[in-house]
Amino acid sequence: MNEYTYPILLGLIVGTATRIYMLRTDYRQYPTYLHGKIIHIALGFIAAGLGSVAIPSIMEEDFTAITFLTVAASQFREVRNMERNTLTELDSFEMVPRGRTYIEGIAIAFESRNYLVMFTALVSTLAYLVFNLWVAIIVATIAIILSKIMMSGGKLSDIVDIEYVEPHFEDAGLYVDNIYIMNIGLPERQKEVLKYGMGFILKPKNFNVRTTIANLGQRQAILHDVSTAMGVFRDSGTPALVPLAKRDLDDGRVAVFILPQERNIKRAIDVIGEVPTLENAIKMPSEVHAES
């Protein structure tokens, strides 16, 4: 035991707690498995350890110890690869796949959470060493809240208006509002589609949003999340029954056509609204300062 034991212990506890706090299982069902959780908690513990020893080593004038942080960085990049590979492998077996963009978003989130854990552990150890335990606890709480804010990205309901529209057929063409979805030839399939299908129009609230919801990855994420939450009326070998999202070229609206097992309009609108806006899909055309 020395003067650093308690500060490091505090950093470890706070850091691991942050990781557990950020590891929620929600309707997106990832990670569901106990072993997946253990991997992430263990890595969170390592991150917390690295974060909390950084300050004591500087105080001991052992500056080279900081290079350990670079080891941590490459370690957590590996986490991102691991998540990406696992999810990509599993994606082909999903009824409605997540899509590459969504997977990349999830993988990035898993990596960055470890950095937030390191940061939380580092500042709480620092506060303990410079001030005292009580200040450290306050700082840790602020850091956890900050991590929480940083981890929660935008939602679709912030950027689009969602409206229910009954899908209809014009000859063999399936339409949601005036947006063409696909050609379904067989009268039998058409009946199924009209019976189970639901259409939603996403109206962008501003110009930047048009590009975001036009992104194919973002659209796939919407379809995946809705199908996960509401069920999907399809099976392998029925390619005609596929949820699709198509775009109106004139005004950038996106029509989402889904085949849920549970026909509940309000819930569907809520689920679509809760879909995260993928960081990779966000574009800012209005930020371009082009010479005219």
Add this chain to the structure above:
Amino acid sequence: MDIEKFILAIITTNPAKVPSGTSVFHCENKEEMEVIATNLEAILDGIAHLLTEEIYVIVKH
């Protein structure tokens, strides 16, 4: 290799209008056409699209 966007079969009541080089099923009437299209859709794992009232194409997507 996965085949994508490919016409797997054509079902028609008017053989004069469809291209050669693809499997074509000649049918007597619309009902027969629908039955064959339904079966082929399931067998070939493609989607039956209606081009005109006389022609169904089964396309792999």
